[in-house]
Amino acid sequence: MGEILKELPAVILRGSVLLPGVVSHFDISARKSIHAVEEAMNGDNCIFLVTQKDMQTEHATQDDVYAIGVIAEIKQIVKMQNHVVRVIVEAKEKAELAYFIDNDELLKAQVVLAEESEEKEVLAPEVEEAMLRALQEELLKYCASNPKIGKELKKQADGLNELHSFIRIVAGNLPISFEKRQKLLETESVTEQYEALMQILLYETNIMQIKNELQEKVKERVDKNQKEYILREEMKVIREELGEDNTTSDIKQFEEALEKLEADESVKERIRKEIARFKNVANSPSEGSVVRGYIETLLDLPWNKKSEDNTDLKNAEQILNDDHYGLEKVKERVLEFLAVRGLTKSGESPIICLVGPPGTGKTSIARSVARALDKKYVRICLGGVKDEAEIRGHRRTYVGAMPGRLIQGIRQAGVKNPLMLLDEIDKMSSDYKGDPSSAMLEVLDSEQNSKFIDHYVDMPVDLSEVLFIATANDVHTIPRPLLDRMELIEVSSYTENEKMHIAKEHLLEKQKEKNGLSTEQLTITDEAMHQVISGYTREAGVRNLERKLGEICRKAAREIYEGNCTAVHVEKDQLENYLGKERFHVDRINDQDEIGIVRGLAWTSVGGDTLQIEVNVMPGKGEFKLTGQLGDVMKESAQAGISYIRSVGEQYDIPEEFFTKHDIHIHIPEGAVPKDGPSAGITMATAMLSAITKKPVRADVAMTGEITLRGRVLPIGGLKEKLLAAKVAGIRTVCVPAQNEADVAEISEEIKEGLQICYVKKMEDVLKIAMNGENNDH
Known part of the structure; x- marks a missing residue:
């Protein structure tokens, strides 16, 4: 220049x-x-x-x-x-x-x-024409491979018959990087500009052709209705072009895992067939992923792999006693299982069902048993399960198929003999997809579960060495055939003394640790603890008790953190500052005997309770009224009671026209709480007879039992909770059906202490005790 x-x-x-x-x-x-x-x-x-x-x-x-x-x-x-x-x-x-x-x-x-x-550079006309034609031909190729940009570019280049103008216009409108355009700018001669532009056109055309070829390959492989797989297929084609294919490495990993697998030869042969099948379908995204998932599931299952149980009875007993206070039946059954396992070196694993109200520690018992036996612990919650496939697995007919919860639990445990907790087995339901409780029949049958077939696995899986522990709140909702498969152990309500031990030995320390308090920073007196149990909680278990202790711990932690004190000591009269006013008051016995008022005993989902049944007799037209939200069974018990009284009216000097000239009204507080069941039959009959004959009923007597039309007393359930409620209320004498004598024998002396339990066979026995002050032997 x-x-x-x-x-x-x-x-x-x-x-x-x-x-x-x-x-x-x-x-x-x-x-x-x-x-x-x-x-x-x-x-x-x-x-x-x-x-x-x-x-x-x-x-x-x-x-x-x-x-x-x-x-x-x-x-x-x-x-x-x-x-x-x-x-x-x-x-x-x-x-x-x-x-x-x-x-x-x-x-x-x-x-x-x-x-x-x-x-300017002077070129021969034929050379200039040759360069121009070559550029025009290459431009047409570029436009054909990239029609989106090429259409506009071709329109601008049409009619340009001068080489210099053609180069200038085409180079200025090509979508190229600024570095390449700068290279064109720096060229000194037309020849150099021609060479640079030709190189760019050739390169861009080649790139576009390769891109189009890749897209064509993808389009050939993908169905028109499967647009969502286009990106996946493009990646697959690119990997194939680069020589990168993951299928071979996956097959190699499967074969290596198969060599290490502890399983029978029949299982290994099945897996080999599936690996061979995977080689053929690996290029199909849908079928390939299904086969891959199936192989991975089979390889992950512990076919012959199991853990060694700890058969040390003393160690197991120590762990169970450390973790739980009371619950003697459960502990005894676990120790019996260990003893049998130690003698036989194998022994059938029992199928235990722990039945009891919420919060009584059923789930935590299973964890403790697993720790005592050194078993892997798997929890499967069955509450709300209504699809049979949740138990038996889905058939491998679609991409989302998976094994049932039991096989997933075995896979998670990694051994074939874990402890499997079937939580809330009474909460299973059924719908059009099948009945899961029926599917559980095979699982919980020790004669059949050694060859349990899951629809997904499609091969027999041995569940006979799994220690099943189920939990339930109410056995009445469990189908009878399923209930027959299990060994029932009742985990009943805790007494106040048991709650006291649990709170001091377990719950308080747990809440202190949870809230960052040391043992010395918070102390609660025994009187205060008793008051928390009786005045702030009313339950069969200890969940609410733990929440209340947590509330005390949080308030204590705040006091200490704010620097108000270094330690907190909680006494009975200070509880209101931590927990507010008392929520529950014990319904104590009446001070004197009254006419038409009798104390009954009831079972609830949170423990036992006492019911004060009141009866009034008024002049009227023989109407019979029942109030207090009574269920159908309870209403029928009242009808049976009045029929019995009318049939024996002569013995108690009741005039024949009495029942046509008087109205009888039975009321059971609390009026807003629904009540049902036959066990208040003798209580309502006694209250009605007292109101009719004007004879008072002893205030220190409570009763429970079903009545018949002939006055016989039939047995009832929930006796432990009912006796516990009677003791808390200050009752001294309890009338119990004679057929429940065996149940009373199993109740601990701690509950029966201070109670005079009278066994009654007919209403005459009840009336002698309640209205005349007599009793029978107990």
Whole structure:
């Protein structure tokens, strides 16, 4: 280039290169760039544009920009949002940067212009025509491979019969990187420009052809209705082109895992067949994923792998006693199982069902048993399960199929003999998808579960060595055949003394640790603990008791953290500050004997309770009223009671016309609480007879039992809870059906102490005790 110098305002561009003869635009927001444009507009509208080499560079200097740029004429300026200015320019000629003249206001450049004689290169007409035709042919190929851009580009190139103009227009509109466009700008001759443009066209055409070929391969493999798999298939085709295929490595891993698997030869043979099948269907996304999941499940199952049980009776007894207070039946059964296992070296695993109210520790017992035996522990919650496939597994007919919960539990445990807790087995239901409780019959039958078939696994799985422990709140909702499979152990309500031991030995320490308190930082007196149990909780278990102790711990933690004290000592008279007013008051016995009021005993889901049944007799038309939200069974018991009284009215000097001239009203508080069951039969009959004959009933007597029309007393359930409620209420004498004598024998002496239990066979026995002060032997 010659030495024609010119000083012009300059703008440094990022990621954009302009070629001479092309109209384009760029956006600027920097203060210096805007001042440079304004300076050019005030002069001859010419500005020097040069591109920086790295788009990320801030405050570019002369070393950071290319040596060659263009002198452009500003055509229009448009102000955009956010102080951005769009400048429309036409590039006139290229120029070489000599140096920048920088000041605070704007950037200027001293540039070197090419002399007129150096600008043009003379080519033979046939050479120029050959170059032009070659470029036109290559451009047509490019446009064919990329029709989206090619249509507009072809329109602009049509009619250009001059090589220099063709190169300038095509190069200026091709979607190429600014580095390639800069290379075109820096070329000195038409020949070099032709070679550079041809190279770019060839490269871009080749890239587009490869891309189109890949897309064609994908389209051949993918069904028209499976558009969601297009991206996955594109990746697969690209991996195949690059020689990367994961299927081979997966098969190798499966075969290595099979060699290490502890299983019978029949199981291994089945897995080998599935691996061979996987080789054939691996390229099918849907079927391949199903087979892969099935193989992984079979390899993960512990077919012959089991853990060694700890058969040390003393160790097991120590762990069970440390974790739980009371619960003698459960502990005894577990120790019997260990003794049998120690003698026989195998022994059938029992199927135990722990039945009791919420919060009595049924789930935690299972954890303790697992710890005592050194068994893996798996909990399966069956509450709300109503699909048979949850137990037996789904058939492998669709992608989302999976094994049943039992097989998943075995897989999770990693051994074939874990302790499996079937929680809330009484809460299973059924719908159109099947009955899961029927599916459980095979699982819980020790004669059948050695070859349990899961629909997904489709091979016999041995469940005979699994120690099943089920929990339930109410056995009446469990189907009879399923109940017959299990050994029932009742986990009944805790006495106040048992709750006291549990709170002091387990719950309080657990809550202290949970709330960051040491043993010395919080102490609760025995009187205060008794008051928490009786005045702030009313339940069969200890869940609410634990919550109340947690509440005390949190308030104590706050006092200590705020620096009010270093330790907290809670006494009975301070409980109101921590727990508020007492919520429950024991319904104590009446001070004197009354007419028409009898104390009954009831079982509830949270333990036992006493019911004070009241009867009024009024002049009327022989109506019989029952209030207090009584269920159908309880109403029928009242009807049976009045029928019995009418049949024996002569013995008690009741006039025949009495029942047609008087109304009888039975009420059982609390009126808002639903009540049902037959066990209040003798209680209501006694209260009615007392009101009719005007004879008072002893206030210290409570009773429970079902009545017949002939006055016989039939047995009832929930006796432990009922006796416990009677003792708390201060009752001294309890009438119990004679057929329940065996149940009373199993109740601990702690509950029976201080109670005179009278066994009654008919209503005459009850009336002698309740109304005449007589009793029978107990």
